[in-house]
Amino acid sequence: MNALLREARFLLGLKSAVAAMVALFALTAVAVSAGLVEVARQEAAIARIGPQQASDVAAVTDWVSQGKDPGNAAYYTFHATSDPPSDLAFAAIGTRDVSPYVLRVRALGLEAQLYEGEIGNPEAALPGRFDFAFVLVYLAPLFVILLFHDLRSGEREAGRLRALEASVGAPSALWGARLTVRALGLFLALALPFFVGAFVAGTALWKVGAVLAVVLAYLAFWIVLCMVVARAARSSLANAMTLAAAWMTLTLIVPAIGHVAINSAIPLRQGMELGQTQRTAVHRAWDIPKSESMDAFFRTHPQWRNTAPLGEAFHWKWYFAFHQVGDELAGDLSRQYRQGVLERAAWSERLGLVTPGVATQLALHRLAATDPAAQIAYQDRIRAFHGELRRFYYPYLFEDRPFGRADFARAPEYRAAPAAGSWPVALLGGVVLMTALVGGIGFVRGRRVAS
């Protein structure tokens, strides 16, 4: 304990070390605030849309309830869905800035509505967000390198090493204390601003714990790497260069190459083809006998088979039926597309198992439910809601029931549920495993040098 206090005092006396920790603290604080601001902006947008959407529906209601045609109601009424940010989204904004978190759908073909983009500035999205995840994954390792690359070699170069080791009972206790104090300093610089952010955002305790575990594991990896490099007993300059090169490789080069490799191994062309297929399938209905579309529809919806047959005149039920058939025809492409997005994400996790930076990034986004999987989950919820909408409108359309003012109030409402996030067990395991591996290699090599 005394050793720790002594080292803490020593560390606080080092201007450069204090400056580094203050800088990391300040960067984390800025990142956490930027994340909170962004989350507040998204929540405000969702809240703002509520009344606007209500007045839009009210205007449609006024017009449709005059004629009470259920087809007009189903065609002209948009239903809002939203994907509110989770209680940890402030720490890892993830894909929330390139994909919509609010989307309105109608009971028409879903495949033409589900992939709508959001109004966003692509030049602002390009460099990536400045959030807690960024500070942790990219910047924190640089600070670890700064504080740890010359832990021993610095003393040796200053000519103090022997005297220092002789002045304490056990050199390992000295280095243990020095290491612990520095690690604790960096950890606090990251954790304190995060705690404040988590408190403001009301983050669930288990997620706070999980984030801290991720932070610890990632810091531990870099500290162990620094120790291993330092054991090679070279100059501080050589240590710093080797570590910075490792940082560049692990956080810039490997992920960039991984991205290229994954995207070319799993090409996603289905997206654009999907759009064209669905459109052509839907519009073909105007040129083929109506009974053909209706038969295809009845195959998946036999409950409406025995309703009144279509006459010569236009009937909305035919219109909605062929939209449904269009969705069903595009179903395979749609499933392939969804699968492809998830598969790309799965491969990035596999890369994460051997690249701690990637694992940390993915783990935080998993916890915050801001990864591609969360995006797909939102699409799945929209899909389910769209199914509800269809089931709501179809009885009116097929049984020719008038659609009055009161019926608008009966329409299903989308229940927004913030995604839960889940424990990134495998990813965390990957970081720990890589740390153990690097430590093990260092230990073996160290013994070889010593013997």
Next chain:
Amino acid sequence: MSVILSVTRNELRHLVRSRVALTGLILVALLTFAAALTSNAYQADQAGLRERLQHAADQDFAAQPNRHPHRVVHFGHFAIRPASGLAAMDPGVEAYTGNMIFLEGHRQNSANFGDARQSSLLVRFGQLSPALVLQVIVPLLLVFIGAGMIAGERERGTLRQSLLAGISGGALLSGKALALGLAALAISTPAFGLLLWLGASGGARLSAVGLTTLGYVAYLAFWTLLIIAVSATANRSRSALIGLVGAWAFMVVLVPRVAPEAAAALAPLPTRVETDIAVQRDLRSMGDSHNPNDPYFAAFKQKTLKQYGVTRVEDLPVNYRGLLAIEGEKLTSSLFDRYADQAFGAMEAQGRVMDALAVVSPTVAIRRVSMTLAETDLFAYRRFLEQAEAYRYDLVQRLNRLQATAVTAADDAAKSKNAAAEARSRISADHWQAMPHFDPKRPSAADVVGRAVPALVALLLWLAAGAVFAARAGHRLNRSAA
């Protein structure tokens, strides 16, 4: 001069002998090569795919059977963003923009299926492209190699020897800078080779190739001078290295990331849903074509009747529904334009805020130069969206005019109740085949160059600042020897 060259020669010999430095140089050169190769292959693949899809869309459109023109308005068309000439060098915002828009009547859809939305989170680490390597990775490698070039000699005591032997500080500094600069050029060769190849193969304009090369050479020269000057000023290699890595992290990693946060706070963007709702609301207040007593459309009717010199809609020589469709599309389209202009106005305001940070980071400037010249910036995206919208409007209005002139009012009115009238309301498929194809025009070379100039000037100012810093460091070396 010969002194400078002999310093350069010595330094290069030293670089080649040092295993670490040589390995770093070779690895980054290989990375540049791999980036050029994969980026070029990816862009070629994308260009082929998009051309194929656009062709398929054109064929689908032309292959429609006889139809009522309004059916065709809803059948719609697809506009696919063609790949740009230098995208292989710098894909810019390509991954963050949608590439395909569905064009239909009454609606303005978004461009969908952008890469960022369908990629894993790895895309956020940056895409491997020659631009990424030159902007981000090469400067860091130069820092590693160059931080100790002069500071290391000072530590070993050889610096004093050289200066006492009569080599001036300026010559020493120039010689070392030349060596580091040559190393920078050597590892960037694959990227410059790609630029030349893109220029020669006709995909890119020579002005863009030339200025992009100039921009990157200036950017790398700035880093070279900065590194040498810091190395000459620092007492120890380690403090030079730490200072330079800090400068790199600030200018290359931090500033470009903080910029969007600042910009988003200053010029917030509306969501798409809000814009959709606003368009609908404005439309209702302008005029409701469903309502027979609506003042706007009543006035339109009076104007039309007067124009044709008749008193009843039935006496018009054209189909009034078609005229209504033309007028309705005019209204909605003017709203789409207004809201799109607002959104892009806000984005460009954000862009100006982000560009202003070139004052503290040359990386911001080179990004702008590179993206603008590669035509992979926001402006190029906006141009695509606007041309797609113009094409959509033209196509829909051509079809609406066909409804007014080629479909009789009687058939149009009876088509949803009477099969024979419905059949007569279908017009010949020849009309679809005669429609123009989507053929987006590239901005003129002068336009592109003009927009790259401010950032290019900023970059040259950074280079000048680097030169001044280096010159002063050289003078100080002379003084320290005296």
